[in-house]
Amino acid sequence: MVRIRLTRAAIPISSLLLLAACVWGAASPASPQPTAPPAPSRNLALGRPAVASSSEPADARPGNAVDGQADTAWSSQASNPQWLYVDLGAPMQIERVVLKWDAAYGRTYHLQVADDTNPWSWDDVYRTTEGAGGVEDLALPYQAVGRYVRLYGLQRGTAGGYALREFEVYGQEYRPDPATTPWPTAGIPIRGYVRLGDTNGPGLADVQIYARGGYGSTSGPERSLGTTGPDGYYWYGNAIPGMIVWAQLEGYVFEPKEQEYYREGLGPADFYNFVARPASP
Numbered sequence: 001m002v003r004i005r006l007t008r009a010a011i012p013i014s015s016l017l018l019l020a021a022c023v024w025g026a027a028s029p030a031s032p033q034p035t036a037p038p039a040p041s042r043n044l045a046l047g048r049p050a051v052a053s054s055s056e057p058a059d060a061r062p063g064n065a066v067d068g069q070a071d072t073a074w075s076s077q078a079s080n081p082q083w084l085y086v087d088l089g090a091p092m093q094i095e096r097v098v099l100k101w102d103a104a105y106g107r108t109y110h111l112q113v114a115d116d117t118n119p120w121s122w123d124d125v126y127r128t129t130e131g132a133g134g135v136e137d138l139a140l141p142y143q144a145v146g147r148y149v150r151l152y153g154l155q156r157g158t159a160g161g162y163a164l165r166e167f168e169v170y171g172q173e174y175r176p177d178p179a180t181t182p183w184p185t186a187g188i189p190i191r192g193y194v195r196l197g198d199t200n201g202p203g204l205a206d207v208q209i210y211a212r213g214g215y216g217s218t219s220g221p222e223r224s225l226g227t228t229g230p231d232g233y234y235w236y237g238n239a240i241p242g243m244i245v246w247a248q249l250e251g252y253v254f255e256p257k258e259q260e261y262y263r264e265g266l267g268p269a270d271f272y273n274f275v276a277r278p279a280s281p
């Protein structure tokens, strides 16, 4: 649910504001603190259904990573990428993920959340290129909300595959409350790029980025997030579920390039590209 939804229908076409998405690490508005005390965190993955990209040997099943037993492990084929996800059954506010690796571990991997298991639905909520194996207790940003949680391995730490004795997910039931939900102040940067035309040329500077809504709501106050830099890039680390983001620059309209929304793995997946076109005179 961290992804920025690019809902065309939700954006007024009559204005120059067409949606773009994703922005950069400009300052975010001051955020109130949550008022309700959090419920105790528990291992939401324990005993839940788990699915993996491969199992090698065949009896190193994905369920072995969520059975609560330290002497059973899921193990993948010795190739990249490999993944394992667990279905929590309902959207959860995920606070921590604990990876209890077997001898074979991930060096570069992402933790991802999603509302469904479509390939383009996964959103990174944690990334590392320095996984060290053993037990890794990883705190996640505020906006890590989702029904599915996935380990997405990109580079292995050994010649073997990825092997997890346990994949533990701590958090609590997600109770969206737009009225009291604070604007998040932490998160992974998401890089966006606003460019002119259909080429890979330089992006547009001084594009103003705005957002509203989130957590299932497309309404709420409009927020100014910042502007693109001289190279046309923008970074934003505070995407929240369902947030609608758009770009504005006088004389241009912005259209999302949907084929580049796929966020599987690294590389282009990290980009939200938008095509800027001169507005009709």
Ligand SMILES: [Ca+2]
Pocket (backbone or CB within 6 Å): 064, 065, 066, 067, 068, 069, 070, 071, 072, 073, 074, 164, 165, 166
């Ligand atoms: Ca186990």
